[in-house]
Amino acid sequence: MNDRYDAGYGGDQDNQDNQYELVGYDEYGRPVYQQVAPQQAPQQPYDPYAQQQGYGYDPYATGPQQQPPAYDPYGTGRQPYAPSYDPYGAGTAQPAAPAAPYDPYGQTASSGQQPRVAEQTAHIPQQAGPAEPERDDTGAPAERDYRTEQFAFVEQPDGDSEDVIDWLNFTENRTERREEAKRRARSRLVALVVALALVAVGGVGYLWYAGKLPGLSKSGAKKGTATAAGAQNRDVIVVHLHNTAKGGTSTALLVDNTTTKQGTTVLLPNSLSLTDDTGNATTLAKSVEDDGSSGTRDALDTVLGTNIEGTWRLDTPYLQNLVDLVGNIDIDTDADVPDPSAKKKGSAPLVHRGKDQTLSGKMAVAYATYRASGEAENAQLERFGQVMQGVLRKMSSDPSGATTTVQTLAQILDPSLTDKDLGSFLAKLADLAKEGDYKTALLPVQNDGTLSAQASASVVKDVLGGTAKSPDQGSAVRVSVQNASGVKDNTEKTRVTLVNGGFTFIDGGTAAGASATSKVVYSDTADKDNATEVAKTLGLPTGSVSKGQTGANADVSVVLGKDYKPSSAS
Template sequence: MNDRHDAGYGAEGYGADGYGAEGYGAEGYELVGYDEYGNPVYRQAPAAYDPYAQQQAPQQPSQQQYDPQQYGQYYGQQGQQSQQGYGYDPYATGAQQPSYPYDQAGYDPQQSYARPTAEQTAHIPQQAGPPAEPEPAAAPGPEAAAPDYRTEQFAFVEEPTDDSEDVIDWLAFTENRTERREEARRRARSRVIALVVVLALVAVGGAGWLWYAGKLPGTSSGGDDKGAATAAGAQQRDVIAVHLHDTKKGGTSTALLVNNTTTKRGTVVLLPNALTLTGDDGTPTTLAKSVAAGPDPARTALDTALGTDIEGSWRLDTPYLQNLVDLIGTIEADTDADVPDPAAKKKGQAPLVHKGERQTLSGKAAVAYATYRGPGESADAQLKRFGQVMQRVLRKLSSDPQGATTTVQTLGMILDPPLTDRDLGTFLAGLSDLAKGGDFTTTTLPVGKDGRLGAEAADGVVKEVLGGTAENPDKDAAVSVWVRDATGAKGSAGKARVTLLNGGFTFLEGGTATGTESTSRVVYADAADRENAAEVAKTLGLPAGAVTKGEVAANARVAVTLGQDYKPAS
């Protein structure tokens, strides 16, 4: 920097505006430093010879000598107007720094002032001000003293903490509210998913129950088999055999009462008397003969033939059936025939039971209908009527185990062990509940003419209803021979029995005919038994012409009628 200035301005002074980059350029003043606010400080320099003074350009008419009094007066007026001047920007950032008010009385040479802009100082040379008294400075030298900067000259403004906390609180509130909304959405999605899962499980469970109960289309094998969809081995059944004994006309009727606790369904399975069973001695026999022999042989033979587990046998004589209907009140049944009164003394009297729908039956009428077999009817017709009466009795019986037990005890029956009054009453109460709810059916076990179970019976009633496995007597066993004595002589049937047993055949008692026949007959029904029939005739000493094809008792393979030509061996 030059220590001297030409015509009031130096090399580093101001141009046309009267200001320079480093300080004021008036003649006689030089820059000596900066105050604590960064403003330049000048002092009056001693006069010196300037060899370049004559070469300087003449001063422009618009420029005047720097007048400290005018300068101070100008800034004094500006301080009164705005109370705030303009500051010097030492970092050249373009921002204006606050300055300090000036003394209204005039210019204070001991203070430093911010450099005004060109527009504000355009007319400063025309203003008068007090003479400047520069501060004493260091000895003149070729270069001015280096400015002294201190850390307290710079101030840093920090944002108020309250505003920062408010912003943080607002951000935290916004973040928390967003999180709550997201959490609410997640919970809503979870609820929807859970609801969908529950509905799906309910739908699957309902469909599974319908499938299990056999109510879905295509899943039921028929009206008599509600539990067809469930494996037979996985079902739990309670089974009791009931034997109706006709104490007046003779004969028996047998049915199995089945309570399927798995499918909640009850069934009355009617068993034809011609059903072929295996006796205690291993010989073929019929159901009728097994029942006549006692409850235990019959139950054992049925378990063997049907693969069931019968829990007990209930012997129901016709007088007890009549009392049972009278105890529970009358029953209603759709009858299929007019049943005469067995006690009627004259022909042409009104029938005891009329044919028709919803016929009211008393105890006496119920017994007459259950044991009735019309002229020319098969044994199955009478068995079906017995099943109707049993189903209606169960519907009318109490569903309360204690009430049903009281009814059984009132009858005064002597039950065959291991069945007790309480066991029978509880079992009948469960069936009564199913019968009242409509989950109860009656079916007949189909058998062939020979009394054997066919494939239909094995796959239907035996397997699905009873949960058992049909087992017919072995055809390779000894040939069963049914023998009826028509000789008119006593002891002929006994002698024939010994002869047949010694020959390896099974003897079936056929009784004694009411009349006599002159010739004997040996009959077979199946062509496969033709040779067996010829062997029987030979064993009994009958001619080969006595062998013929015809009808045979259900439990026998060969039927023999002994005539007067039969000569027992001695």
């Protein structure tokens, strides 16, 4: 091998060739030498930095130096001369003490010479000697420029570290994606549950509103269940229509059921038996005329079990103005109504019979008060109810707008009902009428003016939420009527007149033959005044009253003759 021997063993190339023999290479490709006997005198050790021969290792020394003895790594007996180290050559180097033989395994030899072992080999590591220092122009050592790549502790990136980082990023991203997918799934599930709940609630609410939910529907509440009869809230006012042209009144209750959102007009026949403030029996028509609004309201509350909040007196001129203010009404008419102001008979009717007829104020008043010959009193009352519902459909649903309409009428209201209260109440009913949640019902009354069981079930209990309580008929004067006038319709007209006057009507049938004059008979002297009052009520002269025999179940008996002329109010 011609390579230079490592300077750490202290010999140059010639000494190396004389002391060792190359015998091969190890498994790492490094040369292996065999020690041989020295053939020459010791040579000077290799000094790569030496410029001059002298003592010791002085890379920067400028003075004379001596050649040190040869370096013997295997203890051949030669004692190397080791001068003391003076890096800057400041003083004279002193000879070093004789060194012990070199033991390559870290043990000091026991003698100055180590016996040679046959075929002994030594592994010579390849070490790089110290580089010669650079010098500047003056010859002095130059400052070294250290670079980062010269230091072994500087870490160099490799491919494996990037792979690990990529794998960690992939794992982290995949975990985040899984968590994000789970969060989205949970959000969609919550949204789906909320949507289904809203649909279910809306469906149940619609079924309840449409009356298709058993036990909880609106229709079920209206059929007289405990909830409908007891827990419902109703606002009620009474309206009296006064016919200023022909006389007479028509009465109705306006009901706003705030629980079921249902509005109703309850028509009250004038023959309804009431009890006045003195405890005497009377009728609705007579109570309105004699007792006024306050007394009639209290009497109705007693009979119907209601709580009427106020009275609205509506004279026919005000009804005409009201219809004109709302812009006419559209209703289905059931009769041709003549024009009351027409001077000639056979003139064209003011109101024509038919569906969806448009009525002005004047036409509405004529239709609401019209009663044809031979018709029952309730026929006219039902027409009044049609007009009232038509007005409500055209009334403003805004409380302030409805109040303005009421104030524009300039009518004198009952002290218990102000313009604002009436306007707000009518606005609520108008909203129900426009939505189709409004109806008209007639209170059934028997011939004697009392309420039937049908009335208690269908109207008083369900619509008004009250309890019917007719006055004791024993306190009313019972009048038996026999028709001998030859006009069949006179029986019904007499009944209406008597009931409205506060009497109890008893049908005595029709006489076999006609009588020229009418008679009023009483059997008990105590009933003379009552008989006289009956004659006045029927429009008969007081001379027709006499004492005689009456029916078993009547206090006063009346025989209608040809002289009997029913009043226009009947």
